[in-house]
Amino acid sequence: MNRRLPHWLGMVGIVTAAFGCDNVSFGGMSVSLEGPPRDSLDTEGGTSVIDPDAGPTRFRYGPLLYAGARQGDSVLVVPVGELVEGRLEPLPAGEAGVRLAEQILEERLMPSRKLTLFQQGGRVGTLTVSSALGTSSEYCSPRAQAIGTAELIPSASGSARFLALEQSVGEERPYGIFQTSSVERPHRIGIQNLGGEALNDLRAQWPGTLQNIREDLQVLRISDDQNPSIIGTFLFQDQMAVGPAPDPAYSLMILGELQGVRFTRAFTWYRRVGDEGKGAPRFFSKLDWDGDGEEELLLEVFGAESRWFAALEKEGGSWTLAFQDPCGAPGDGPGPS
Structure with a gap:
């Protein structure tokens, strides 16, 4: 990848x-x-x-x-x-x-x-x-x-x-059933647990309270999967907008899929400002734009001076970063995975 x-x-x-x-x-x-x-x-x-x-x-x-x-x-x-x-x-x-x-x-x-x-x-x-x-x-x-x-x-x-x-x-695509999923307590607990797990794995700096830096959380039903997925963004010393952020700041976005009775990490985006520059993503919407039967996820990413788009796709059972505007590509560092 x-x-x-x-x-x-x-x-x-x-x-x-x-x-x-x-x-x-x-x-x-x-x-x-x-x-x-x-x-x-x-x-x-x-x-x-x-x-x-x-x-x-x-x-x-x-x-x-x-x-x-x-x-x-x-x-x-x-x-x-x-x-x-x-x-x-x-x-x-x-x-x-x-x-x-x-x-x-x-x-x-x-x-x-x-x-x-x-x-x-x-x-x-x-x-x-x-x-x-x-x-x-x-x-x-x-x-x-x-x-x-x-x-x-x-x-x-x-x-x-x-x-x-x-x-x-x-116009060749049929109208479908439009459904929205509300965020409930199990989703908030799930993204909180996945966020803490990711910070430990990345050895990133912990905030005073993880819940206080969660900027976005959405519940998805991807393609024909009846189980909900969750996607959320945590921002440390930063905000979901175009503008500068200090070197210690980072963005952490997690896609979680329901496996049995608990959510597991399916994709992790981690970008520390001091290593790779600011790149704070949030989920925008989803669509099977390539016609392969699996929906892709469009992300909107906020940088220090401008914003750009990125996209995730599922290939071989794993979610990967399949697209990102070149002007937003990070420098050396762990980046999304």
Whole structure:
């Protein structure tokens, strides 16, 4: 494992706000000379590589995965990465990233374009783009962002976070049963026990009270597993936001799976600021975006100056860090495992 990668048809409507040419191939994502605006959807997939020195070019790229977070009656939507043969590939940084973000706004997030919305793995509605908000500077790689109007199944009308796929990809998926799981005492005890176990194994500095540094805890039902899983984040001398943290600070995120009558650690993220820089993750949402029958988990990670995305997937019975924006990759140290 590379630790351093680094129906319900009754719909309700809500207003949401999101967040001829010559071709040259760079091993996957195609780059072409500037031409008339068009949708550069690469339906054949392939490896995605962008040449940042290619000049005034247009990129040919595959379907994108988007993240959306509600803000009041609005939802901010931004692309997470490109789906290439089922894998989630990062968007480019720097000037190439800015140019691609502008192209995404022009081709994928223009008015009347539709995205299929998902929440906790299930299809819950459709977003129709109304206008673009430009390029966000909150992330360590440039991200396009747009606003639109969403139609949601009634049970998802109060959801705060969404994942989205372009309609050409997402509309093939059926509506499912949308369920939420509340955090109860056994989940709090479980994540507390797993957190203490992890700190001992890592020989990390203990806080005065472990419970006081738990910043996030969510209960999941992953894929067809009827047993609940838990995922929680502990932050020592830090906060779940973009901003600096002292060298002793660390983030600890744990995914726990129910085995019999107790939770066991299935994945551990540990990142100490003094060794690897700040990288405080929290669970965002889940979706089987690669179509293998197992849901992947999207994480939102907060750094000292920006934020980025990472993702976990289950392969061979074990959870691994399958994706992380390169700009957020840690330095030397134990990192996620």
